[in-house]
Amino acid sequence: MPPPVPGHSSLTVRRLGAADILVLYPLVQHAFPEMERRRWMDVGRRMSVQRKRPRQGILVAQYGTRGLPCAMATYRRDFDIRFGQVLTSDHCIVMTPGDAQHVINAFHPAMTQLAQELGCHAMRTMQPIAKMTTHLQKVCPAEHIVERTLLLTEINGFSPPA
Template structure:
């Protein structure tokens, strides 16, 4: 189950944020989380949260921002995609990526851009895998065909 970050989700997501970004304090996260939880027609950034079910804690997240690219036009970019579980990493990604496509279409984007590792890093204090970070970054942009599903040929 994937949905946009809501204000009630902000404190529930902090354990995942803390494991992935140890430099972010709870107070900082609450400030950031509130900003990312804003919705409405002018919201250009936010976060998608993945859960195994409605009463379950978050198991993954993806940040997003809407911007413009000279080559791709209006683009939904996800800088950070984080999965809590190694064993269910692909299942979490399989839920987040279609939700990103739906969101991109709702926001009128022409493409989705994600960043990922060639060699994922692991926080030494945790088993959480960061799928995006500063090392070994690979950027992938997928153009949307507004009449069909994602055009996977690009």
């Protein structure tokens, strides 16, 4: 866990529990207005199952040990042709946009530890694009939308074979 940021209470990051599912629905609905409650409950139940070596799940952040969840990040273990096993985080949803960097800073060590536990050699974290310009350079077909940037973090100095 990173040191506390002045003016912020410390954030606790943990895996999604069954009690979090309903509490997180307003956060999920804010990010994905089209997601129905029943669909989220199904996803949440599947992601909250505690397994020894989970292949996918959700991490939850809250201020202190008794606060309500204020952010969540999805993760899954994937295969990469260069790195082998990688931990991929597609969605990081934060209740208060002003806290986004503070929350991401808290998620990073938790994701790193999880990646190590799962035998991953790297992490892929997808971040929403902060601002789009009218001259955005795209390296994809014109009908595709660039919605996120990809950050790659190598775990324990692992580098792919040359």
